Amino acid sequence: MAVSSSTTTTLSSKTPILGQKLYVIIAATLLILTTILLIIFLCIRRHFISKRRRSVHVALKQPSPSPSPDPIVLGANKQQPQIIVKSNESAGGGSTATSASVGSGEGNNNNGDMGWGRWYGIKELEIATSNFAVENVIGEGGYGVVYRGVVRDGSVVAVKNLLNNKGQAEKEFKVEVEAIGKVRHKNLVGLMGFCADGAKRLLVYEYVDNGNLEQWLHGEVGPISPLTWEIRMKIAIGTAKGLAYLHEGLEPKVVHRDVKSSNILLDRKFNAKVSDFGLAKLLGSEKSYVTTRVMGTFGYVSPDYASTGMLNECSDVYSFGVLLMEIVTGRSPVDYSKAPGEMNLVDWFKGMVASRRGEELLDPKISVQPPPRSLKRVLLVCLRCIDMDANKRPKMGQIVHMLEAEDFPFRTEPRPPRDTTTLHLGSDAASKVPSVN
Known part of the structure; x- marks a missing residue:
C-alpha cells in the first residue's frame, strides 16, 4: 500500500x-x-x-505472325526471319509517354481507366474470344497469338496474347503502350486497351478486316492484281503519313524499327494502317539517335543501322524505300527462288534502273500501266530513301509531299547526280532532281 x-x-x-x-x-x-x-x-x-x-x-511487338488466308492484324512472314545482328544495348530511348495532343483511351469498367485505353479483365477477353478458341486465331508468331474477338459492347477487336518467353511478353507489353498507348491517327492501328492478369499480358487493338499488304502483293490473287497503281500509291502515301506522324508529330518521336508489308494493314477501302510497335523505340528531341541492339526483318534493315546499331528515323526511311520497291515490283525484299542476280530486291532494283530498264520493274500483275512521269517519280523516291548516306535520305513528311504531288516541281538547273543510278531514270529526271529541301 x-x-x-x-x-x-x-x-x-x-x-x-x-x-x-x-x-x-x-x-x-x-x-x-x-x-x-x-x-x-x-x-x-x-x-x-x-x-x-x-x-x-506501365506493364501495359508484336511477334511476326506468318501469313494467313484470313485477315491478320499483327502479321509477319516466317520466311522473313527476325534478325539480331549485334548486341550493343545501352540506356536511352526517351521518355515513356508521348506528349502530343492525342485522344485518350475509350471505355471503362470496374477496374478504371488507366489513361492508356480500357483495362479489360481476363474473363471478359476469354468470353470475347470464346476462350481463345483456335477458330478465332487470325495470326500467330514467335511472340504471341492474335485472336478475333467481340467484346461486350459488340465491337470487333483483335486480341494479342503475348507469350511469356523469358520476360519477352513484359517487354513487348511495355513497348507497345509506351510507343502508341495514347496515339490516335487514321494511318496507325489503334491500341484500345490491355489486360495484365498475373503473368498474362494481352493487348487489344482495333480490328482491321482486309488483311495486310503482304497478302495482297504475294498471295494468290490471280493473274491480275486487285491492287491497281492508284491503290498502291494510296497505300504508299497512307503508310508514309503514318510514319511521318510517328517521326514528326510526336514528342518523343517514335522510330518503328520494323516497317514491312506484313505490318501494313488494309481496311475495305485499302486505307493503310501501320501496325506492330513491339520493336519501336522512343527518341527525345535532344537525341539524334539511340544505340540499341539491331533488330528488324531481313531485307528491310538499313545497312548503316545494321553495322553501327545507331538507330534514328533514317532507318525507317530506308525500310520504307524497300517497302515502296515491293509495292512497285510485287517482289519480296529477299526471294531465294529468283536467279542469283535477282534475289536481293534492292540490288536488282538499282541494276535495272542503271540499265535504263525502269519500266520493266513494274509488277506484271498491274493491268493498267501508270503514266511514265508518275513511275519515274516513284522510282526516284525509292532511290532517295535507300541512299547509302543516311543523312541524304528525305524525311517522311517530304516523302509524303513527293508522292502526293502529281506535278512535283523539278529543279530547272542541271546538277551532277549523287548516285549513278539516277542517271538512268529518264532524260528529264537525270538532270532534274526533285527539291525536297
Whole structure:
C-alpha cells in the first residue's frame, strides 16, 4: 500500500512542463507517438499502393505472325526471319509517354481507366474470344497469338496474347503502350486497351478486316492484281503519313524499327494502317539517335543501322524505300527462288534502273500501266530513301509531299547526280532532281 500510494503521488505531482501533472505528460507523449506511427504506416501503405498501380500502368511487338488466308492484324512472314545482328544495348530511348495532343483511351469498367485505353479483365477477353478458341486465331508468331474477338459492347477487336518467353511478353507489353498507348491517327492501328492478369499480358487493338499488304502483293490473287497503281500509291502515301506522324508529330518521336508489308494493314477501302510497335523505340528531341541492339526483318534493315546499331528515323526511311520497291515490283525484299542476280530486291532494283530498264520493274500483275512521269517519280523516291548516306535520305513528311504531288516541281538547273543510278531514270529526271529541301 505504501508503494502504491507513493506511485500515485509521483504521477500526480506537477512537472516543469507547463505545470502539468506527470500522468498528463505521459498520456500526451503516448498519443503523439501513436499518431506519428500511424502517419508513417499510412504513408508506407500509400507508397506501395501507388507503386503497384504504376507497375500495372506501365506493364501495359508484336511477334511476326506468318501469313494467313484470313485477315491478320499483327502479321509477319516466317520466311522473313527476325534478325539480331549485334548486341550493343545501352540506356536511352526517351521518355515513356508521348506528349502530343492525342485522344485518350475509350471505355471503362470496374477496374478504371488507366489513361492508356480500357483495362479489360481476363474473363471478359476469354468470353470475347470464346476462350481463345483456335477458330478465332487470325495470326500467330514467335511472340504471341492474335485472336478475333467481340467484346461486350459488340465491337470487333483483335486480341494479342503475348507469350511469356523469358520476360519477352513484359517487354513487348511495355513497348507497345509506351510507343502508341495514347496515339490516335487514321494511318496507325489503334491500341484500345490491355489486360495484365498475373503473368498474362494481352493487348487489344482495333480490328482491321482486309488483311495486310503482304497478302495482297504475294498471295494468290490471280493473274491480275486487285491492287491497281492508284491503290498502291494510296497505300504508299497512307503508310508514309503514318510514319511521318510517328517521326514528326510526336514528342518523343517514335522510330518503328520494323516497317514491312506484313505490318501494313488494309481496311475495305485499302486505307493503310501501320501496325506492330513491339520493336519501336522512343527518341527525345535532344537525341539524334539511340544505340540499341539491331533488330528488324531481313531485307528491310538499313545497312548503316545494321553495322553501327545507331538507330534514328533514317532507318525507317530506308525500310520504307524497300517497302515502296515491293509495292512497285510485287517482289519480296529477299526471294531465294529468283536467279542469283535477282534475289536481293534492292540490288536488282538499282541494276535495272542503271540499265535504263525502269519500266520493266513494274509488277506484271498491274493491268493498267501508270503514266511514265508518275513511275519515274516513284522510282526516284525509292532511290532517295535507300541512299547509302543516311543523312541524304528525305524525311517522311517530304516523302509524303513527293508522292502526293502529281506535278512535283523539278529543279530547272542541271546538277551532277549523287548516285549513278539516277542517271538512268529518264532524260528529264537525270538532270532534274526533285527539291525536297
